[in-house]
Amino acid sequence: MKTSHFLLAATMLAAPLSLSAQHSHKPGAAAHGHKAAGETHAHKSPHGGTVRTAGKYHIELVQHANEVHVYLLDGKENSLAVNRTTGSVMLLSTTGKTSTVKLTPAGDHLVAALPAGSMLRTAIVSVKANGSSLSARFEKLDAAAKAGKTAGTAYECPMKCEGSASDKPGSCPKCGMALVKKA
Structure with missing residues (x-):
């Protein structure tokens, strides 16, 4: 009985810490320092991908x-030079196969x-x-790909109108609202 009370208390104490590590940003929000490694970002991604804190x-x-x-980004989501950046990406496929691939610089980003x-x-x-070792984990990439979150469709209607996906800013062909970058 004492053990279950201890576990419950430990869980309740840890809950606020884990919740504070997960937060979202509103588009245009001020830049700030991050403490939570790998946190998901629901704000703009400059290149139409998924952003994590590192x-x-x-x-x-x-x-x-x-x-x-x-892409390596600063606190304001601006791309940083990667000419001296080295690294790799460990990949897990939908079939369960893993592989590690070297990242090579290509302009303002790394490619694998x-x-x-x-x-x-x-x-x-x-x-x-x-001079820093950084890492970030990106999960559910297969679901994101099925949902159309690829670099080719980086903008969409905020009302999620069908057929509004575009690779550049503009207006929704159905409702006329301005297209926004996908989160």
Whole structure:
């Protein structure tokens, strides 16, 4: 009986800590420091991918047909130079196969080739940048791909009108509202 009370108390004490580590941002919100590694971001992603916190930085992962692009971002989601950044990405496919692929610099981002015919479920990005070792975990990538969250459709109608997805800003063809970047 005492053990169950202890576990309940420990769970209740830990709950506020874990909840405070998970938060969302509103578009246009002021930049701030982050403490929670790998936290999900519901605000803008500059390249149409998924953003996670990694120390004082952010990492954005963008899926393409045969590769993934990884962007290193500052606290205001601006891209940082990656010419001296090294790293790898561990990939888990929907078939349960894992592989680790080296990330190579390509302009303002890093690129990793995907194994032929694989559909990603999870990617764990590990990089060394500016003297810091950073990592971020990206899960449910297969669900995001099915929902149309690819680099080719980075904008959508805030009312989620069918056929509103676009690769550039504009207006919804059905309701006329301004398209917004996908979160």
